Amino acid sequence: MKDSLADPRQRFAPTAMTDGRRDIVILGSTGSIGTQAVDVVLSNPDRFRVTGLSAAGGRVELLAGQAHRLQVESVAVAREDKVVELREALRAQYGPGTPIPWVLAGPDAATELAGSACHTVLNGITGSIGLAPTLAALRAGHVLALANKESLIVGGPLVRELAAPGQIVPVDSEHSALFQALLGGERREVRKLLVTASGGPFRGRSRAELETVTPREALAHPTWSMGPVITVNCATLVNKGLEVIEAHLLFDIPFDRIQVVVHPQSAIHSMVEFVDGSTLAQCGPPDMRLPIALGMGWPERVPNAGPVFDWGKAMSWDFYPLDERAFPSVPLACHVGGLGGTAPAVFNAANEECVDAFLSGRLPFNGIVDTVAAVVDEHGSPSGTELTLEDVLAAETWARARTRELAERPPGRSTTGTSSLGSTAEARA
Structure with a gap:
C-alpha cells in the first residue's frame, strides 16, 4: 500500500491538541456531512474540539448556532454579502458584551481556515470548490478527513504531490469501507475493489x-438524505462514477480492477477481494456518523459513533450487476x-x-x-x-x-x- 494516497497502515500524527483533544476544522459545517460531524463532536467533547467552521452562507442562523455550541475561534463564510447578517446572528447567540468568533469572508475564506492551526480538517464542502481548501490543509500538515471527493477527482495529481503517507483518511462511506477492509491484506494481494451502490431511486x-x-422523482433517494446535487448524482449514478475515480486515486488500483455492485439495502458499504478468493466487507446501517467519526479519530475508533444492526432479527441483503x-x-x-x-x-x-x-x-x-x-x-x-x-x-x-x-x-x-x-x-x- 506504499503507493496509495489513503494508506490504512501508515500513521500521520500532527500535534495540534488542546487538553488531550484533537483540534478540528469543519468545512461545509451546515451541509449534510458538516451537521453530522458537529453531532459527533458534541457527543464526544473529551475527544474533539472544533476551532473553526466554514459554510457557503445560505444558513447563517444554523452556522451561528453551531459556532456558539462549539465555542469556535473562527467562522468562515464564502458569501461576503452575508457577513453583516452572520455577525448579527453570532451576537444574538453569544449575548451582549461577549466576544464573538473571528469572521472570515469571501471565496478564499474556507481555504484560509483550512490552513489554520489544527490537527484535522474535515472537508465536507460539495463540489470542486473544495480543491483549494484540500490543498491548503495538506500544505499545512494537517490530517485531511476527506468527504469532498470532487477535490481529489479534479486535482488528483496536485493532491498526490502534496499528501504524505497516511495524511488522508477517506470519509465517503464507500471509501471508508475500502480503507478499513484493506487492513486485511497487503496491496499486492488485492485482486479487486468492489464499490457498492444502492442503485438510486431508478434501479431496474x-x-x-x-x-x-422528473426532478422530484430523482430527488427521492431510497436510502440516504443528501443535498440536491449529490442526490441527483446518485440517481444518474454519476456519483458512483466519481467514486470509482476516487477509489483509483486513493488506493492506486487500476480501473479494470474496480467494479460497481448494486446493493439496494446499503448495508455493505464496499468490499475488497483478495487473490486467495477471500472477500472482506465493511457493513453497518446507512449512517454517515460512523465514517465521519473514523475520519476525525483515526487510527482510533470512536465508541458508539453510529447505530449497529440487531443481529437477533432476520434480514437479507441483495446484490445485482450494474446496468x-x-x-x-x-x-x-x-x-x-x-x-x-x-x-x-x-x-x-x-x-x-x-x-x-x-x-x-x-x-x-x-x-x-x-x-x-x-x-x-x-x-x-x-x-x-x-x-x-x-x-x-x-x-x-x-x-x-x-x-x-x-x-x-x-x-x-x-x-x-x-x-x-x-x-x-x-x-x-
Whole structure:
C-alpha cells in the first residue's frame, strides 16, 4: 500500500491538541456531512474540539448556532454579502458584551481556515470548490478527513504531490469501507475493489423508462438524505462514477480492477477481494456518523459513533450487476479517469451544470450524462504537460460555459425528451 494516497497502515500524527483533544476544522459545517460531524463532536467533547467552521452562507442562523455550541475561534463564510447578517446572528447567540468568533469572508475564506492551526480538517464542502481548501490543509500538515471527493477527482495529481503517507483518511462511506477492509491484506494481494451502490431511486429501469423522469422523482433517494446535487448524482449514478475515480486515486488500483455492485439495502458499504478468493466487507446501517467519526479519530475508533444492526432479527441483503446501458455514467467515468489531466475536471464541472439544468427543467434526465459525454469528447485528451491549479480552473470554466450552451439547445433532442448525445455515453457501456 506504499503507493496509495489513503494508506490504512501508515500513521500521520500532527500535534495540534488542546487538553488531550484533537483540534478540528469543519468545512461545509451546515451541509449534510458538516451537521453530522458537529453531532459527533458534541457527543464526544473529551475527544474533539472544533476551532473553526466554514459554510457557503445560505444558513447563517444554523452556522451561528453551531459556532456558539462549539465555542469556535473562527467562522468562515464564502458569501461576503452575508457577513453583516452572520455577525448579527453570532451576537444574538453569544449575548451582549461577549466576544464573538473571528469572521472570515469571501471565496478564499474556507481555504484560509483550512490552513489554520489544527490537527484535522474535515472537508465536507460539495463540489470542486473544495480543491483549494484540500490543498491548503495538506500544505499545512494537517490530517485531511476527506468527504469532498470532487477535490481529489479534479486535482488528483496536485493532491498526490502534496499528501504524505497516511495524511488522508477517506470519509465517503464507500471509501471508508475500502480503507478499513484493506487492513486485511497487503496491496499486492488485492485482486479487486468492489464499490457498492444502492442503485438510486431508478434501479431496474431501462434507459427508455428513464426518459420522462422528473426532478422530484430523482430527488427521492431510497436510502440516504443528501443535498440536491449529490442526490441527483446518485440517481444518474454519476456519483458512483466519481467514486470509482476516487477509489483509483486513493488506493492506486487500476480501473479494470474496480467494479460497481448494486446493493439496494446499503448495508455493505464496499468490499475488497483478495487473490486467495477471500472477500472482506465493511457493513453497518446507512449512517454517515460512523465514517465521519473514523475520519476525525483515526487510527482510533470512536465508541458508539453510529447505530449497529440487531443481529437477533432476520434480514437479507441483495446484490445485482450494474446496468451500464441504462446508467452509462460509470463506464464514462472510468474512461475520463483513464484520460487523466483536466478531463476529470471537465467531467465534474459539466455534470454540475447539467444537474442544475435538469432541476430547472432545461434538460431531460437522460440528457445529463449524454451532455457530459459530449463535453468530455469535445474537450479531448489532455496534453502531456504537468497539471496545475490554473489548468484545472480553466478547464472547469470552459466546461461550464460549453455545457450551458448545449443544455440550452441540446442537438437531436426528441419530443420524448431524449438526446442523440446519448450515443456517446452508451458507446462506452
